[in-house]
Amino acid sequence: MIRIRKFAAIDIGSNAMRLLITNIVEQEGKEAQFNKNALVRVPIRLGQDSFTVGEISQENISRMVDAMKAFQLLMKVHKVEKYKAFATSAMREAYNAKEVVEIIKEKSEIDIEIIDGKEEAIIIASTDFHHLLKTDQTYLYVDVGGGSTEFSLFSNGQIKASKSFKAGTVRLINEMVCDIVWEEMEKWIKIITQDYDEVILIGSGGNINKIFKMSGKLEDKPMSFIYLNSQYSFLNSLTYEQRISEIGLNPDRADVIIPALQIYLNAMKWSGARNIYVPKIGLSDGIVKAMYYDKI
Structure with a gap:
């Protein structure tokens, strides 16, 4: 029943x-x-x-x-x-x-x-990653939004650190993210990942979902740093109009996808991650699960 x-x-x-x-x-x-x-x-x-x-x-x-x-x-x-x-x-x-x-x-x-x-990062982290995570590996979860980016580090199946930075795609296209924010993000990622030999990224957000869909990969397969970097270079070489007419991006996606990729690529570089998984989960999924388990 x-x-x-x-x-x-x-x-x-x-x-x-x-x-x-x-x-x-x-x-x-x-x-x-x-x-x-x-x-x-x-x-x-x-x-x-x-x-x-x-x-x-x-x-x-x-x-x-x-x-x-x-x-x-x-x-x-x-x-x-x-x-x-x-x-x-x-x-x-x-x-x-x-x-x-x-x-x-x-x-x-x-x-x-x-x-x-902080609450946003905690809710996102409450999403059940057990079907994605191998307990003997370390993952950096990165959720890129329009106003902020949330990071959570998982190791041995448990969350070890979580932080939110005011570096989002809408801020970036309006040139509202100063160098200090980038420097703080880099420092935090390097510090929390320095004790781990290998880190794998988990990407969340509409932009990375779109890139993953364009890649044609199966859901349980990762994208490499090299592939993501090549996509960034390709999309960056096109005008806003070309991204809409030639690639088929929505108008509200065609401008923010570039700064989103910058954040994911930097997170991979600073953590030493070579691969990124995109399981199509985010704040909404976290809200539902947190509600169900009476966490919010």
Whole structure:
């Protein structure tokens, strides 16, 4: 006898908003299975407002309200039992964030919680990596968002360190990441990985998922540093328009994919990693699992 429950996660990021609806299959004597039922992504670039002028614009507030109304209806149709909506870097830094949260609550009945970088990293790390990780190896998990990048180091199947840096793709295309942030990131990665002979990267985020999809590799196969670097050089040689017309990238992906690759490549270089796995997991997955196991 099995029981199927439906949980949802809303991730309000700096580059896009996402709704993930997950089927949780419960069977006596077995571990719960988490199967993605639906994933909806809306490209509302809140970071462009927040990082450049310090507030979410009225236009984007209106778009957020419409998106949240749609998310609410989708959750109702799917008969979602429980949900959480978390906002990250862009909303953290917008001085009208509280007002935006109140408007969305009034118009769509969705409660939004704004979380800090440390909470974000912990939630992402709560995602179950056991099916990915070999206990005798060391992994650096890298989640690149629009406003920040979250890192978590796993060794012997356990999390050893976790940190968030204000270096995201939307910040980078607006030239808002200073050298000090890069230097701090490099120093932290080198320090936490220095005692390990070999480190493997796990990449998360829409940009690395797109690169992985373009590679044609099977899900359990990694991409090498050499391959990732060649893709970076190739994409960087194209104009923004060419990335859209010739490669087929979405307009909101075609500009941020370059700085995202810079972060992944630097993380590999500083940690000494030669390979990166891309298992298609992120904050939304972490939210669902953290909810299910009563961690949030």
